[in-house]
Amino acid sequence: MPLYTTDAIVLKSINLGEADKIVTFFTRRYGKIQGVAKGVRRTKSRFGASLEPLTYINLIYFGKEHTNLYKINTSDILEPFNKLKEDFDKLKKSLFICDIVNSTLKELDVNLKIFELFLNTLKIINRAKEIEKVDILLDIFSLRFLSASGFTPKLNNCIYCNKILSFNSTLHTPHSALSERLGFHISKGGVVCRECLNGSEDVVRINSGTINFMKKALTINISNLDRLSMPHKMERELHKIICDYINVHIDRKLKSYNLIDL
Ligand SMILES: [Zn+2]
Known part of the structure; x- marks a missing residue:
């Protein structure tokens, strides 16, 4: 029977019988898999701690190819993300992104971009000093996640007349300049120019500054996602658009959504 070794992030863990656990992992090399950990609840061990959701581990498991339940052999913690788990706000927000990843990925669906994005976002939440930074990070994560899943929004040209939209407003100009x-x-999934706005359905109003922010959020290096900031008013606008965009394109109501109230 093949033996698999890979880094992984624990997505979900449920008890089975008296002493076992069924654990869902997002692995770097093999995508999403499920495994059973025999006897793990009999003793309080590092093995048990390594199978808690939102833990980054090195995992060894075995089983027939393409089975839907592997056997977990060993699991070593690479990063426990303790600061994230001990803070209720941080935990709640991290479980939100975990839910997006878990409910969207299919079994054995390998996606390195999403893996790195998820891991980096957890690292940033873990080290964040201000919770406000985490709020905007969730929207940036969602935007990057949609893009890595094949739903990159079209932000350069009007989706109806194809006119190039260029505006000079930057994130740090006063509100009047963002008008x-x-x-x-x-x-x-794209912008509509002022001329094409009238009469088009399913369109929400958006500031050019918010579009500029989205462009930056889609291109910045993922280890620097926490360097982006924007005025609060624009943040609410962005959050609303991203929530709607996720609901339409990922095509399911995410359980965690009602937990997030910015
Ligand atoms: Zn147009």
Whole structure:
């Protein structure tokens, strides 16, 4: 029977019978898999701690190829993310992104971009000093996640007339300079120019500054995601658009969504 070795992040862990656990992992090399850990609840061990959700581990498991339940051999903690688990706000927000990943990935679906994004986002939440930084990070994570899943929003040209949208407002200009109002078409996933706004359905209003922020959020190195910031008013606008965009494109109501109230 093949033996598999890989880094992984624990997504979910449920008790089975008297002493066992069924654990869902997002592995770097083999995608999402499920395994059973025999006897793990009999003793309080590091093995047990390594199978808690939101733990980054090195995992060895075995089983027939493409089985839906592998046997977990050993698991060593690479990063326990303790600061994230001990803070209720941080934990709640991390479980939100964990839910997006778990409910979207299919078994054995390998996606390195999403793996690195998920791992880096947990690292940033773990070290964050201000919880406000984490709020905006969730929206950036969601945007990058959608992009890595094949739903990159079209932000450079109007989706109807193809006009190039160029505006000079930066994130740090005063509100008056951010007043150019455009549209964002949720189901088509792109911007709508002022001329095409009238009469188009399924379009929400959006500031050009918010679009600029989205462009930066989609291109910045993932280890620097916490360097981006924006005015609170724009943050609410972005959050609303990203929630709608996720609901339309990922096509399921995520359980954690009602937990997130920015
Ligand atoms: Zn147009």
